[in-house]
Amino acid sequence: MVKMMTTRINGIAASPGIAIAKAYRLQHDTYVPTTSKIEDASAETARFRQAVEAAKQELEAIRVMTEQKMGAAKAEIFEAHLLLLEDPDLIDAIIENIENESTNAEYALNEVAGGFIDMLLSMDNELLRARASDVRDVSGRLMSQLRGVSYAAVSAINEPCILFAEDLTPSDTAQLNLDYVLGFVTEIGSRTSHSAIMARSLEIPAIVGAGAAAADIETGTMVIMDAVAGLVLVDPTAAELEVFHASKAAFDARRSELRKLVDQPSLSRDGHRVELAANIGSVEDLQKVLANGAEGIGLFRTEFLYMGRSALPSEEEQFQVYKHVLERMNNKPVVIRTLDIGGDKELPYMKMPAESNPFLGLRAVRLCLDRPDLFRTQLRALLRASAFGNLKIMFPMIAVAEELRKAKALLQEEKEKLLQEGVQVSETIEVGIMIEIPAAALAADSLAKEADFFSIGTNDLIQYTMAADRMNENVAYLYQPCHPSILRLIRMVIQAAAKEGKWVGMCGEMAGDETAIPILLGLGLHEFSMSASSILPARALMKGLSREEWAAYTEQILSMSSQESIHTFVKEKTRSE
Amino acid sequence: MVSQTFTVLNPSGFHARPTKVFVQAASAFPCKVNVTKGGKKVNGKSSLSMLTLGIQQNEEVLLEVDGEQEEQALKELGELLTKIFEE
Numbered sequence: 001m002v003k004m005m006t007t008r009i010n011g012i013a014a015s016p017g018i019a020i021a022k023a024y025r026l027q028h029d030t031y032v033p034t035t036s037k038i039e040d041a042s043a044e045t046a047r048f049r050q051a052v053e054a055a056k057q058e059l060e061a062i063r064v065m066t067e068q069k070m071g072a073a074k075a076e077i078f079e080a081h082l083l084l085l086e087d088p089d090l091i092d093a094i095i096e097n098i099e100n101e102s103t104n105a106e107y108a109l110n111e112v113a114g115g116f117i118d119m120l121l122s123m124d125n126e127l128l129r130a131r132a133s134d135v136r137d138v139s140g141r142l143m144s145q146l147r148g149v150s151y152a153a154v155s156a157i158n159e160p161c162i163l164f165a166e167d168l169t170p171s172d173t174a175q176l177n178l179d180y181v182l183g184f185v186t187e188i189g190s191r192t193s194h195s196a197i198m199a200r201s202l203e204i205p206a207i208v209g210a211g212a213a214a215a216d217i218e219t220g221t222m223v224i225m226d227a228v229a230g231l232v233l234v235d236p237t238a239a240e241l242e243v244f245h246a247s248k249a250a251f252d253a254r255r256s257e258l259r260k261l262v263d264q265p266s267l268s269r270d271g272h273r274v275e276l277a278a279n280i281g282s283v284e285d286l287q288k289v290l291a292n293g294a295e296g297i298g299l300f301r302t303e304f305l306y307m308g309r310s311a312l313p314s315e316e317e318q319f320q321v322y323k324h325v326l327e328r329m330n331n332k333p334v335v336i337r338t339l340d341i342g343g344d345k346e347l348p349y350m351k352m353p354a355e356s357n358p359f360l361g362l363r364a365v366r367l368c369l370d371r372p373d374l375f376r377t378q379l380r381a382l383l384r385a386s387a388f389g390n391l392k393i394m395f396p397m398i399a400v401a402e403e404l405r406k407a408k409a410l411l412q413e414e415k416e417k418l419l420q421e422g423v424q425v426s427e428t429i430e431v432g433i434m435i436e437i438p439a440a441a442l443a444a445d446s447l448a449k450e451a452d453f454f455s456i457g458t459n460d461l462i463q464y465t466m467a468a469d470r471m472n473e474n475v476a477y478l479y480q481p482c483h484p485s486i487l488r489l490i491r492m493v494i495q496a497a498a499k500e501g502k503w504v505g506m507c508g509e510m511a512g513d514e515t516a517i518p519i520l521l522g523l524g525l526h527e528f529s530m531s532a533s534s535i536l537p538a539r540a541l542m543k544g545l546s547r548e549e550w551a552a553y554t555e556q557i558l559s560m561s562s563q564e565s566i567h568t569f570v571k572e573k574t575r576s577e
Numbered sequence: 578m579v580s581q582t583f584t585v586l587n588p589s590g591f592h593a594r595p596t597k598v599f600v601q602a603a604s605a606f607p608c609k610v611n612v613t614k615g616g617k618k619v620n621g622k623s624s625l626s627m628l629t630l631g632i633q634q635n636e637e638v639l640l641e642v643d644g645e646q647e648e649q650a651l652k653e654l655g656e657l658l659t660k661i662f663e664e
Contacts, residue, residue: 128592
């Protein structure tokens with residue numbers, strides 16, 4: 001018989017990887033209890049309490065197992081589940097229901113838990129909707145106890161498979177035997193579902209939200225799951241199998257190569273050390289920063305503290321956030337940029353006058369110097385936090401030295417006040433500036449005498465150098481990080497800093513760009529700050545590059561006339577390395 | 578009874594982990610603990626009900642404690658409402 005075309009199902013790639021195996025369908029108990037009048041309410045209540053106790057023991061065992069297998073943080077979900085089994089609004093409400101209505105425990109459980117599940121599912125916050133699966137998991141476990149049947153069967157899997165289910169509960173995910181379960185596909189869910197988060201931390205391929213089409217796949221069917229593209233191939237052809245076996249091998253090899261680099265220093269082939277740091281916009285990003293082996297934070301944007309609220313954040317609020325980040329980074333350098341508001345970022349509660357050209361207007365440090373009250377609050381919070389780690393303070397949008405002097409004077413005043421109040425402040429805080437205005441780049445030699453470091457903000461530097469609004473698609477072609485004009489400015493900044501013995505970082509998108517990295521290494525950039533997910537690929541790239549060779553190419557590169565010819569040159573050289 | 582309004586600072590709001598820590602702490606106190614957001618008042622010792630408030634970063638909540646050790650409870654639970662939790 002001629003084989004029909006392979007069925008392809010699309011879903012959300014929730015955890016990258018490729019798996020090839022037979023499907024295994026996990027069927028959750030879909031028992032719906034019917035109501036029945038009971039004679040002895042106190043006996044029924046006792047039966048229910050017994051089920052609760054038994055469920056607690058099961059969960060405690062899963063919690064301990066998870067803690068041993070995956071660490072305390074991942075086991076925490078089961079503490080939350082145990083807490084649900086003690087929740088007065090759940091457990092007491094069920095008991096009340098049994099007593100007042102003389103109804104059976106199964107029915108009362110279904111009613112009360114169902115009410116909470118519906119309520120959570122109706123919320124407009126995805127994280128809270130995901131909590132409905134916790135309630136479903138716990139009430140399902142209770143229901144199985146009441147009925148005397150065993151709950152879920154993931155632990156029974158004993159041959160290699162790709163798991164298919166409508167959804168996976170936290171306890172399913174925790175009990176997956178990774179010797180056999182090579183990946184999983186669910187019909188519902190999103191990238192932030194609990195199962196998706198767990199899959200990423202277990203580093204197994206996962207596709208979620210594959211929809212009803214995935215429900216037809218039966219146990220024993222051969223499938224390929226490509227969780228890079230979010231694609232499931234059902235009953236693949238021999239040719240498809242061959243292609244995906246090859247891409248699986250390539251993916252796995254690349255991943256294990258990158259994983260080896262997490263704790264490694266960032267070294268070029270000829271042993272030159274650079275710092276690969278991460279850009280963060282909120283405390284939520286820290287987990288990824290640490291998991292990807294960042295050697296520091298090269299840019300902490302503090303705007304999130306000020307946005308989406310009705311009044312300015314207090315000194316104490318800011319202090320808590322800065323302290324938290326410094327402590328989590330455990331003495332690795334953390335560059336915190338003072339408020340960069342204005343331009344395209346507005347704060348309604350500050351009632352800033354409308355400007356006809358906000359990108360050239362009262363933004364960032366200009367605004368802070370105009371509103372010293374607001375600036376002083378942030379500086380005090382930063383100074384207080386400095387005692388808890390390796391803090392570096394950075395002022396954005398400095399155009400002329402006078403602005404840096406004013407900002408530093410305010411910082412010094414607040415520092416002295418704090419010391420008088422007996423507050424501990426670090427003695428070794430470096431104070432640097434962003435280089436994002438061409439004027440600052442051109443005068444970098446004199447600025448380098450007064451700043452402890454520079455960080456080149458390429459997004460703005462390119463926009464101001466090219467006089468091209470980066471939001472305007474019609475002039476998007478002028479966003480050219482590797483144009484000789486930009487590279488010459490960068491070289492000027494690095495050379496000026498070197499004369500004064502100062503270091504230079506870069507915190508724009510360019511720092512993580514694989515075409516730009518070899519050039520920047522050759523120019524002598526010290527710190528590259530990028531999104532966390534770019535760090536390991538950048539470290540792998542760095543290992544293959546010779547600092548000396550790229551330094552020797554500099555003159556040739558900077559004398560080229562277009563970004564295109566520079567790109568071609570870099571590609572040719574990196575290919576041959 | 579004592580009460581105070583707090584602004585929640587945790588970036589991802591008050592979902593699983595913060596709720597767990599808060600409810601465990603609240604349950605350890607003998608006094609009644611109520612939390613109100615946007616006119617909806619719930620039992621601060623129930624993690625389910627706390628979750629249904631859907632508290633997000635920068636939102637204000639009213640903490641009310643009534644009974645034995647209420648001053649201590651207000652202080653400790655208030656600190657948890659404004660705490661930043663590791664994710």
